[in-house]
Amino acid sequence: MEASTLHYSLSTRPSLQRLTSNRSFPSLSHSRFSVSFKAPHLCCRSTRGACSTRFRRKISCVMAEKQVAPGKGKLLVFDGEEELSVSLAKYTADLSEKFTRERGAFTVVLSGGSLIKSLRKLVEAPYAESIEWSKWHVFWVDERVVPKDHEDSNYKLAYDGFLSKVPILPGHVYAINDALPAEGAADDYETCLKQLVKTSVIDTSATGWPKFDLMLLGMGPDGHVASLFPGHPLIHEKERWVTFIKDSPKPPPERITFTFPVINASANIALVITGEGKAGPVSKALGSDQSPITLPIQMVSTEDGETTWFTDKAAASKL
Numbered sequence: 001m002e003a004s005t006l007h008y009s010l011s012t013r014p015s016l017q018r019l020t021s022n023r024s025f026p027s028l029s030h031s032r033f034s035v036s037f038k039a040p041h042l043c044c045r046s047t048r049g050a051c052s053t054r055f056r057r058k059i060s061c062v063m064a065e066k067q068v069a070p071g072k073g074k075l076l077v078f079d080g081e082e083e084l085s086v087s088l089a090k091y092t093a094d095l096s097e098k099f100t101r102e103r104g105a106f107t108v109v110l111s112g113g114s115l116i117k118s119l120r121k122l123v124e125a126p127y128a129e130s131i132e133w134s135k136w137h138v139f140w141v142d143e144r145v146v147p148k149d150h151e152d153s154n155y156k157l158a159y160d161g162f163l164s165k166v167p168i169l170p171g172h173v174y175a176i177n178d179a180l181p182a183e184g185a186a187d188d189y190e191t192c193l194k195q196l197v198k199t200s201v202i203d204t205s206a207t208g209w210p211k212f213d214l215m216l217l218g219m220g221p222d223g224h225v226a227s228l229f230p231g232h233p234l235i236h237e238k239e240r241w242v243t244f245i246k247d248s249p250k251p252p253p254e255r256i257t258f259t260f261p262v263i264n265a266s267a268n269i270a271l272v273i274t275g276e277g278k279a280g281p282v283s284k285a286l287g288s289d290q291s292p293i294t295l296p297i298q299m300v301s302t303e304d305g306e307t308t309w310f311t312d313k314a315a316a317s318k319l
């Protein structure tokens with residue numbers, strides 16, 4: 001699939017202005033796609049017509065939105081990971097503002113892997129100052145059953161690369177109980193989620209599942225998401241909110257993971273996927289292939305939310 005390109009130039013001028021501004025940039029339309037952003041310092045031009053260079057500064061990001069089949073979400077393809085991370089920060093900050101205003105809280109679910117690096121722009125200006133971090137509640141879609149200071153810990157990865165750099169309240173960061181074995185840690189995490197649903201910190205979906213405001217997911221080269229791996233019976237779990245695995249094909253073997261009904265109940269899912277090694281599963285999930293579903297990534301499908309794919313050219317190269 002070929003798509004035309006829009007160029008976005010983002011002002012690097014630090015701004016303490018909250019990104020809650022209602023100032024909208026015009027919607028750009030093209031025969032193959034349309035994009036609209038709300039950003040105080042975002043300037044855009046299509047390949048067919050240049051706009052003022054007044055706002056253009058150092059960071060110039062190139063992104064195309066490609067058409068995918070209805071119901072599969074929105075596919076954004078960036079020139080590279082740097083451009084992707086600029087856009088991901090804006091997307092996350094906008095959702096933070098929306099849910100903080102509407103619900104008084106913002107529930108964010110992280111995964112491990114390269115996602116944390118892709119969130120790096122959130123800890124920089126203007127977001128570091130403009131986001132209401134005290135309203136954030138942070139969870140993990142999956143976690144390795146290791147101590148929190150272990151190199152394999154997804155908590156440690158997120159803490160070192162993101163959480164330690166912003167003023168999220170320690171009591172709003174929901175790490176697993178690493179003193180428990182996998183079964184106990186999964187039970188304990190599920191109990192914690194149930195309590196937070198009861199107190200409305202976490203929203204509830206129409207079908208009774210916990211409804212997180214934003215789920216930020218990576219994907220492995222085998223098409224796994226969270227710790228839900230191709231061919232593993234856990235991908236069919238329909239009762240539990242959180243479950244455990246002791247034979248993960250990706251080390252370490254013991255993990256806990258959210259189940260698909262919880263992932264798919266989310267209000268927003270961002271799939272953050274870069275690199276050539278991911279092109280096959282991305283194409284299977286979003287291409288015209290009609291063969292039966294075999295990959296977990298193909299099972300990501302929101303009940304009534306929005307799915308946005310943040311990819312780079314390499315990951316989208318087989319579409």
Ligand SMILES: O=C(O)[C@H](O)[C@@H](O)[C@H](O)[C@H](O)COP(=O)(O)O
Nearest residue numbers: 111112113114218219220225226
């Ligand atoms: O605990 C884990 O192993 C991760 O949560 C895992 O699901 C990860 O998100 C993907 O494997 C993508 O990882 P990369 O982005 O590093 O490829």
